[in-house]
Amino acid sequence: MSRTAICDTAAEAVAGITDGATVLVGGFGLAGMPTTLIDALIDQGASDLTIVSNNAGNGDTGLAALLAAGRVRKVICSFPRQSDSYVFDGLYRAGKIVLEVVPQGNLAERMRAAGAGIGAFFCPTGVGTPLAEGKELRTIDGRDYVLEYPIRGDVALIGAHVGDRAGNLIYRKTARNFGPVMATAAGVTVAEVSQVVDVGEIDPETVVTPGIYVDRILEVNR
Amino acid sequence: MTTTGTRAHLTEHLDRGPLDNDELAAIIARDIPAGSYVNLGIGQPTLVADHLEPEAGVVLHTENGMLGMGAAAAGADIDEDLINAGKIPVTETPGASYFHHADSFAMMRGGHLDVCVLGAFQVSGHGDLANWHTGAPDAIPAVGGAMDLAIGAKNVYVMMNLFTKDGTAKLVPTCTYPLTGMRCVRRVYTHHALFDIDPDTETVSVRETFGISMAEIQSRLPVELS
Numbered sequence: 371m372s373r374t375a376i377c378d379t380a381a382e383a384v385a386g387i388t389d390g391a392t393v394l395v396g397g398f399g400l401a402g403m404p405t406t407l408i409d410a411l412i413d414q415g416a417s418d419l420t421i422v423s424n425n426a427g428n429g430d431t432g433l434a435a436l437l438a439a440g441r442v443r444k445v446i447c448s449f450p451r452q453s454d455s456y457v458f459d460g461l462y463r464a465g466k467i468v469l470e471v472v473p474q475g476n477l478a479e480r481m482r483a484a485g486a487g488i489g490a491f492f493c494p495t496g497v498g499t500p501l502a503e504g505k506e507l508r509t510i511d512g513r514d515y516v517l518e519y520p521i522r523g524d525v526a527l528i529g530a531h532v533g534d535r536a537g538n539l540i541y542r543k544t545a546r547n548f549g550p551v552m553a554t555a556a557g558v559t560v561a562e563v564s565q566v567v568d569v570g571e572i573d574p575e576t577v578v579t580p581g582i583y584v585d586r587i588l589e590v591n592r
Numbered sequence: 593m594t595t596t597g598t599r600a601h602l603t604e605h606l607d608r609g610p611l612d613n614d615e616l617a618a619i620i621a622r623d624i625p626a627g628s629y630v631n632l633g634i635g636q637p638t639l640v641a642d643h644l645e646p647e648a649g650v651v652l653h654t655e656n657g658m659l660g661m662g663a664a665a666a667g668a669d670i671d672e673d674l675i676n677a678g679k680i681p682v683t684e685t686p687g688a689s690y691f692h693h694a695d696s697f698a699m700m701r702g703g704h705l706d707v708c709v710l711g712a713f714q715v716s717g718h719g720d721l722a723n724w725h726t727g728a729p730d731a732i733p734a735v736g737g738a739m740d741l742a743i744g745a746k747n748v749y750v751m752m753n754l755f756t757k758d759g760t761a762k763l764v765p766t767c768t769y770p771l772t773g774m775r776c777v778r779r780v781y782t783h784h785a786l787f788d789i790d791p792d793t794e795t796v797s798v799r800e801t802f803g804i805s806m807a808e809i810q811s812r813l814p815v816e817l818s
Contacts, residue, residue, distance in 0.1 A: 449735065498771050542673045546657055
């Protein structure tokens with residue numbers, strides 16, 4: 371029997387997330403956003419969270435609702451400011467939330483490093499900019515690089531298209547975005563999918579995230 | 593009147609006004625070699641896509657994980673799982689592919705993209721780019737993929753207005769806004785003139801002017817032009 375659990379409820383899917391946890395949240399815009407799992411995390415009650423996601427919430431739902439509930443201590447993201455990011459904006463201006471802005475490619479690569487057992491890496495992005503201040507620099511073959519450290523999550527909440535009972539996932543179009551990388555970088559990875567199928571129904575050649583990375587799957591109406 | 597003046601490489605188009613956004617986008621599209629892999633930044637640069645000839649075979653990259661991005665989607669073609677970096681619904685072209693974010697930025701950082709066209713607040717005479725943050729104390733910083741794009745593509749083109757609304761030059765000796773990338777911009781396309789930057793020699797040369805003479809451009813820019 372597979373180690374991956376197929377959850378009956380969203381509450382079961384987010385059970386055990388502790389206060390102070392670092393939670394990787396997939397999605398870029400609404401594409402790939404695990405909205406059901408985020409709503410379940412709001413109900414679940416964990417607080418003092420660090421959220422790692424590309425954005426910092428839109429409108430009043432999803433991540434914005436989690437922020438509005440006062441449950442997030444810190445956001446690590448590339449692009450918090452959007453036309454409808456007023457919940458984050460208000461908390462930030464009031465000094466009620468910590469922000470770490472990370473270039474989008476570094477955000478992805480730092481999680482990739484965590485999932486791949488890399489201790490740190492030298493990256494050319496951001497050299498000479500405010501986002502490299504205080505970081506170690508190294509010149510390699512005449513080019514300057516900044517030392518960047520991994521970002522590891524206690525939990526990853528991601529959206530995917532189809533999952534099988536062995537935890538293998540496939541995605542749909544640009545909804546793939548951060549999902550495959552986050553799945554590798556967390557202690558517990560939870561995927562909400564549009565459809566759960568039996569093992570053997572996903573062509574092994576098309577699996578994007580192998581089941582070894584996926585601990586829990588929840589089927590939702592996406 | 594169009595003259596070439598004393599500079600062999602310079603053409604002054606004085607019988608017309610400055611370019612409009614579409615004319616500028618068309619010139620950039622013309623300068624992109626056939627078969628190039630190209631990323632178009634959010635804002636004015638997205639207009640370039642409208643002027644790429646299909647037979648040129650230019651493949652558009654969007655950093656949220658796609659090569660072969662097509663035009664904006666409308667009506668029944670809108671699919672919430674298929675968006676561009678500006679989160680606008682788009683379409684896919686034949687031969688398109690999808691990949692995750694780490695792969696998408698590895699492809700960019702690894703020098704596999706031929707051209708990236710970005711907007712800018714300021715560009716310096718040695719190719720520094722400032723396009724992510726005004727530095728205002730109350731501004732919430734947000735960088736997205738700008739820094740990765742600035743240092744990743746083989747050729748970084750900037751498409752911008754040459755002057756702010758109050759007439760301040762945006763091509764400057766040293767950027768006063770926080771930097772996005774150092775010595776990364778090779779060409780600056782503006783409505784008034786097209787510039788080439790050589791970061792090694794720190795020279796800025798003018799290829800063409802539109803509705804303004806070379807002499808007037810030089811008088812309005814705090815950067816030495818060649």
